[in-house]
Amino acid sequence: MVTRGTTTATAGTTRTAEERARRVAADVPDPELPMLTIDDLGILREVHVDGSGHVDVDITPTYSGCPALEAIRADVLTRLDEHGMPDATVHVVLSPPWTTDRISADGIEKLRRHGIAPPGPAGGAHGDGRAPVPLALTVRCPRCGSPDTRELARFGSTACKALWVCGDCAEPFDHLKAL
Amino acid sequence: MSGDTTSERSGWRSAAEPSVERVRSGARPGDVSGLVEYTLRLGDDALILSQRLGEWITRAPQLEEDVALANIALDLLGQARSLLTYAGEAEGAGRDEDALAYWRDERDFRNVLLVERPNGDFAETMARQLWFTSYQYELYDRLRASADPTLAAVAAKAVKEVAYHRDHAAQWVLRLGDGTDESRRRMQGGLAAVAPYVDELFDPDGVTGGLGAVAVDPAALREPSERHVDGVLDRAGLERPPEPAHVARGGRRGLHTEVMGYLLAEMQHLHRSHEGASW
Known part of the structure; x- marks a missing residue:
């Protein structure tokens, strides 16, 4: 019982942290269309936080050669760091392709x-x-x-x-x- | 949901984040050297054509064309980066996209001769674009179903970009073929100039044959590519040039034409002189 209680509490904390991390990442503006966030554009995909607080963020490029992607990666890491989440990795995923x-x-x-x-x-x-x-x-x-x-x-x-x-x-x- | 996540996570990751674990875990038919070779072919075609198209910047007939060709070159460069990164990971020798693009010598490049051809005049570049985009569209369209999830992901993304490139080439061939006597003469000349280099696109060999459902059989791309090209030429009032007297091939084995060395010198010298230079 105790074990289960602990697990549930941890899962709850992770979920909250995940929602927070997602909100922070979702707020990052697109470098070429700064009036839109990467969430508006559908560039932001999954955000996961593991038990140790490490944040994994998946982003997807609009076009294969979009040069904004490197800037977006850096911006996401900076924002997370500013919000007390310095331990983060940004992954670029291609599938399913952006539309x-x-x-x-x-x-x-x-x-x-x-x-x-x-x-x-x-x-x-x-x-x-x-x-x-x-x-x-x-x-x-x-x-x-x-x-x-x-x-x-x-x-x-x-x-x-x-x-x-x-x-x-x-x-x-x-x-x-x-x- | 978890299925979605899995498929998203099986996609390509950038050089900064090598996904070695996926390469190890992926159940992949065929041996790794075949996969590396095949991925280098795809990546080198995109990289070398990107370099050639970039040469048009500030020299195209209109400002809009400068921008269009630069955009197409950028798409190809992005495809090349994904593919070379993946080739390096699959090889497992620690080479990243930069090592493969800048530190290989001519004999190690696997692109077809068509993409290294000098640009010629604008019509000749459009003749090359018409053939290459027709081929690449059919290729990526089928590669979306590759048994290799990374190649499938790159192809699914790239095929949408290449649809725009192919349309761009077709529009120009129509305009030049159906334009003035001079533009028609130039377009017809461009088609004849690239004709000896077309066949190599569709050469099957042991590498593509040995990869099974990972690769696309190049021979199967000939008929649909030719159908598209012929359709455009028909509408443009152009003739398919006569069978060329000789057919040039060898790029897939690293046997390139004289122009390749000059292209590589220009592309590689900065990185070799100032390794890791960026701006």
Whole structure:
């Protein structure tokens, strides 16, 4: 009985520590889209804390070569350290692959507010791997809301963005590509 | 849930966090040297093409193309990093991605000759892109089902990126083939220039054969890749060039063309002169 009681108490402590560690990690901003956190973007995966207090954080890259990943790793470790969790390891996991569908509803709204047209659904576009590049049929201008927009370049300022322009307000804007 | 966690944790981890335990525990058919060799081929193709595409930066016909080719090169570099890291772990001799990229000599590189070809003019680069992306898309699409969980994870991620690369190449081949007399002539010339290097992509050998369900049989990729290329050429009003008089191969065995040494000199000299340099 005593043993069981102890185990339950330890599990409870670990769970609390895990929730705390997750909250801290979830708050880390993305270096290239600083108005969004890595949790908004779906870059943060699992957070585990073991009995000794060691924190394991799993993150996943948006694109294979995304250079922000190293910065994110460092930021997560720094934040955890600042919050009294210096004993931590950040793991990069690839599977299942990141998709823009992992961006939270809150994240989508933040993108729009900051002048970046959010991605349409990627779901199924690559589901069977046979579909072509997902086409954004109705990208609305994030500034004036007009649907009269066109793609200028599919590869934009970062790996995840395309460059578009609005036909109504004539402003160019970034569009996060469905992936 | 626990199933999800397991599959996520079986993915690739970065060089800073070698997942040696997974390499040991993974029940993997075939011997390790075959897996290392195969993974080096995949990684070297991505690395060397990334280096070539990077040469276009500041020289592409439009600013947007500078950005596009740099982005494609970056995706390939990311794939190469995952693959070379994994090859080093599987080998178990302590070599990381940097050791494999910067400290191997020409004969140890396993990329096909096609990706080391000089860029030529923009049309020739697009001809190479059309063939290579068509091949790589079909390859990664099948490799997602590899018996090796790390290769499957890299492929599942990369196939989505390569779908964009393949579309980029197709759009340019259409535009150049269906453009002016000059652009059509250049595009047709580019296709002829890369033609001798296409066959090597689809060569099966003992390495791919010996790995069973870990690897994808390159010969099986020929038909779907050709179908895609032919479809684009058809729509562009271009002709498939006649069978080349000679076919060049040897990259998979480390027998490279003269240009490879120059490419490596440029890619490796900084790291060899200032080991571990970063910025």
